[in-house]
Amino acid sequence: MAGGVIHGSGRGRRSQRYRPLSEINVTPFVDVMLVLLIVFMVTAPLLTVGVPVDLPETEAQMISDPQEPLVISVDREGSVYLQDTNIDLEKLVPRLIAITGSNPDxxxxxxxxxxxAYGRIMEVMGLVNAAGFKKVALIAEMPRDKGASKQGSGG
Structure with a gap:
């Protein structure tokens, strides 16, 4: 009989000590969110880059216009891109007309x-101009650091 009492009291202690965990552990959630934040911070600038083109530098002022223009890019091999899509030169003008709705402005x-070669760029600009588009401009890159380039070439 004494054995039954010990057995019963042992179970009672366990059930009294065991309580379900009612708090939510947010540490793994925060860790995952921080990793995702870092991943998106690293990849976001890479997603906004279109066709990789090494632009020449210029001293001209930046254009600030709220309306986004169409961009035609000519890469190192001479391939032509409309926005980010590779396009044949013969199909460029019809695609521009379709996108803009024949708007010359x-x-x-x-x-x-x-x-x-400068001739390839002029060939593209000539086609666009001949199609009736009046507002065609060349894009260049702003100089990175004027002081450093002057110091480097002086010595």
Whole structure:
């Protein structure tokens, strides 16, 4: 009989000590969110870059316009891109007309790699101009650091 009493009291103690955990552990959630934040911070700038083009530098002022223009890029190999899509030169003008609705005042920017022949860029600009688009501009990169380039070339 004494054995039954010990057995019963042992169970009673266990059930009294055991309580379900009612707090939510947010540490793993915070860890996962911080990792995702870092991943998105690293990849976001890479997603906004279009066609990789090494633009020449210029002293001209930046264009600030709320309306986003169409961008035609010519890469190092001479391939033509409309926004981020590779396109044949023969299909460029019909695609521009379709996108702009034959609006001659649509703004079109032409980006050309500094290693590409000037004639290829002028060929693209000539096609766009001949199609009736009046607002066509070349895009260049702002100088990174004027002071450093002057110091480096002086000595």
């Amino acid at each position: 649509a703004k079109i920017f032409v980006r050309g790699d500094r290693a590409i």
